[in-house]
Amino acid sequence: MNPKFSVRDFSLVLSLVAIWAFFAITSPQYLSARNLSALSVELAITATLALGMLLVILPGHIDLSVGSGVGLVGGIAAVLVFNRGWPAILAFLPAIAVALLVWLAQGTLIVRQRIPAFIITLGGLLILKGVFWLVIDTHTVPVAPGGRPNLFSLLTTYYVPPLASCVLIALVLLALVVVTLRARKRRASMGFETDDAELAFLKLFVTGQGLLLFVLSVNQFRGIPLPVLALGLVALVIQIITRHTPFGRHLYAIGGNEEAAFVSGVPVQRVVIGAYTLLGGIVAITGLLQTAYAGAATTTVGDSMELDAIAACVIGGTSLRGGRGTVLGVIFGALIMASLLNGMTLLAVSPELKFIARGAVLTLAVWMDVKLAKR
C-alpha cells in the first residue's frame, strides 16, 4: 500500500495544468481571487459527494440516485425554513434523517433482495426526483426568507477570516508533517520500504506550496470558504475509515473478491448497507451545501451530480469493478471536473457543449485508465 508516483498520476497533474492554462488564457477572470474562491466551493461540493460515492464503488456497487437526493435534502430544509419558518438548524435535522433512512433502505434492498445497485438507484433517481418536486411543489424556494442571512445561507457565504485561515493552514501543514514523520518511522520499524527522505520532503514541500498558494489566493477575496472546511473534515473521516478501520478493509475485500471476503468472515451485507448509509449522510451534507450555493431549492438542483461524482471517482483512479480507489485520487478527480465546469461557465459555454465536454473527459479518463492498467 505504498503509493508510488506513476505515469497515471503524472498525466492527471498534466491535464489539470493544461485545463488551468487554457482557461487562464481564454478568460482573464479564471485565476482571479473571486473565481478561485468560487472554484474551491464548487470543488468542495463535488469532491464531498464523490467521496461518498467512493464508499459504495469500493465494494463494487454504484449509486445513480445521489443527484436527486441532493435536491430532495435541500428541498426539505428550504421548505421548512422558508414556508414553515423553522430555524435553519432544526430544519437540517429531518432533511439529514430522511437521507440516512433512504440510503439505509436502498442499501438494504440491494444486498438483501440481491437487486443490482444500478437498478435500485436508477429507481431511486426517478422516485427521489419526483418526491423532491412534490416537496417544493415545483417552485423556487429560497434558503433564507427575505434575503436575511441564516445558518442555511451562511453554509456557502461564510468565510474563515484571512488571519484565522493562515493559522488554520499552518496547523494543517504541521499536522501533515507530524503524520508523515510518524508513518515513516512506523514503516521503518516494521521493516517496510519507505520513500527516500528527499522524495518524502519533496511531497510535503509541494503539498505545502499548494496549501499556501490556496490560502493566499482565497485570502485576497474573503478567506477560506466554509464548504472547503467541510470537505477537509469529510476527507479526513473517509481517509480514516477506508485506510485504518476493519470496515475499510472489508470494503476493499468485497470489491476485490466478494466470495472470498464472505468465506473469510467479512459480514458482506452489513458492510455494504453501512457504506450506503454513510453515503446517505454525505448526500445530506452535499444537499445542504449545494442548495445553499444555488441560493434556493429549484427543480434543477442536483441535476446530474451523480455523474460528476462517478466521473470524479473514475478520473481519480477508482475501479468501477471495485477494490481499488483512494481518497486523494477522488479529490483530484473532482478538482479536474470542477475546474472544467467552472471554466466553461465563465466562458459562457452553452449547456449542450458543457455536456459534451464532461462526457469526453470522463471517456478519456476511463480510456487512459484501461490503457495504463495494461502496463
Add this chain to the structure above:
Amino acid sequence: MPALLEARAITKRFPGVTALRDVSFDLRPGEIHALCGENGAGKSTLIKLLSGLHPHGSYEGELHLEGRLAEFSSIADAQRHGIAVIYQELALVPELTIGENLFLGCEPRRGLMIDWEKLYTDSRAVLARVGLGLSAETLVGRLGVGQQQLIEIAKALSKETRILILDEPTAALAEREVETLLELLRGLRAHGIACIYISHKLDEVFAVADRITVLRDGATISTHPTAGTSKDNVIRDMVGREIKDLFPRVSHRPGQVLLQVDRLTVAPAGGAQDQLHDVTFQVRAGEVLGIGGLMGAGRTELLMHIFGAWGVRRRGTVTLGGQPLDHPDPVRALAAGLALVSEDRKRYGLVLERDIGFNLSLSSITRLRRGLLVDEETEVRSNQQFFASLRVKAPSLETTVGTLSGGNQQKVVIGKALMTNPRVVFLDEPTRGIDVGAKLEVYELVNRLTAEGKAVVLVSSELPELMGMSDRILMLHEGAVGGEFARDQATPEKLLAAAMGRLHAAA
C-alpha cells in the same frame, strides 16, 4: 533426429524475479514430452514463451521451429505456426453448440452468412479425430469437463496444429476420462503430432510420455527418456532432495470431542432435493479426520455447510466445543473457533489484487483493533509471524498475492485461516495443484496443528494422501456416509468400495 521445436538458452526476467535461467528444451516430431517441476519452477513461463504469450524480444535466447529461428509476436502468430495450448481453465462458450465453438471466429461463410451446413459437416469430421461420437449440435454446457477438454483439443486440431501443449489437462478429470485423453494423445502421436505434457501426476506422465524434462527454480535439471528413469528420480530432481516418506503423519492420543455432527441433512439454497443425508461424525482434539469420496459425493458441500457458506439445513445438529452451531454463517463459525481452507483458493480464498498482508489478516482484522481503528503494529507483527512460519516465498508482505505461485498462494490462504486461532480446521483439498515440496510443508503443518491439540478435517480425492495423513477416514457416497475406517483398517479397495456405496455388498 532434428528437433521440431527447440528452446536454446532461454532466460526470462520479470521485475524482481528471474523466472527462467538459461533453459534449454527440445521437442522431437511425433513425441510426447512431459514437463515436470514444482509450482514456480518455470513451467508456465516456458509454455507462455513457446506459445507466443511472451512475445519475441521479451526474453533472451532463441526459439527454433524445424531448425529455423522462430520469433513469435503473439499467440495468434504461434498458432499460425501450428502451436496450440490447451489450458487448465477451458475457453469454451457453454451457451453455444459444439460446432459453433469449434469454428468460433473462423466460421465458414457463404457470402455474408455463416454456412451452417459446412460448419456442421466439418465439425463431424473434427470430432471423429478425437473419437467423440457426439452430435455437433449439442450445447457445450451440457458436456462434462472431460468431453469439453476433448472439444478443446479437437478445436486445436482443426487449425492444423502440429504441436499441442497441455497444461495440467487432467486436474479436473475422472479416472476414465484421463484414460480416454491419454489414449487420444497416443493416437495423435501416431499421426505425427508432437505434444508437450505438463502434469503433477507422475503416474500419467510415466504412462504416456516418451521423454521427461524436469525444471527446478527456473533451470533445466534433467531430460531423460521415460524408460531410463523412475518416479523417484523425477521427484528427486523436482524437489532437489530425497523424499523418504511422502506422508509424515505423526499420530497423537486424541483428546475430547471438539466437533460433533449429528444426522445432518442439507439441501442447496432454493433446491428441492437434499444433497446431504443423515451425515454423522465427530472429530477429537489432536486428530485428523480424512473425508473422501468420488466427485459430487458432497465432501465440499459438507464442509461449506458446517462453516455456514452453503445450503439450507433440513435436519440435524452441529456442536463445536460443546456449543451448538445451528444457524451458521462464516462470521459465527470463525467466532466459534472453526476455520476453512477452501478447495478453490482463487474463488473463495484470496483477494488476488491485494498484497499478502491484506489477505493474511483479512479474517482476523476485526479482532486486531484498538478502539475503532486497526492496530497496525499488532497486525503487521502477526502477519510477519505467519509469513515466516509458513515459509511463504515472496519478497515481502507487500507483494501482490496474484503474482505468487499456487503453493505460496495456498500458504497465504492457510495462514489466513490459522491466524483466527481456530480449534477445528477444515482443509478442503489443501494440496491440489501445488508441488511436492509445498505438499510436504502442508502435511507437516497438519502434524503441528494436531500436536497443538487442534482437530483437523482433511478432504482429499487422493487416496494415498487420505490414507497417509488421516487417523480416521470417512467415505461419502452420494451425500451419505458410505463407511468409516480407522487408519490401520483402511485399504484402497475398502475405501473405494465405500465411496461407491458397495461396502456391505463387498463384505
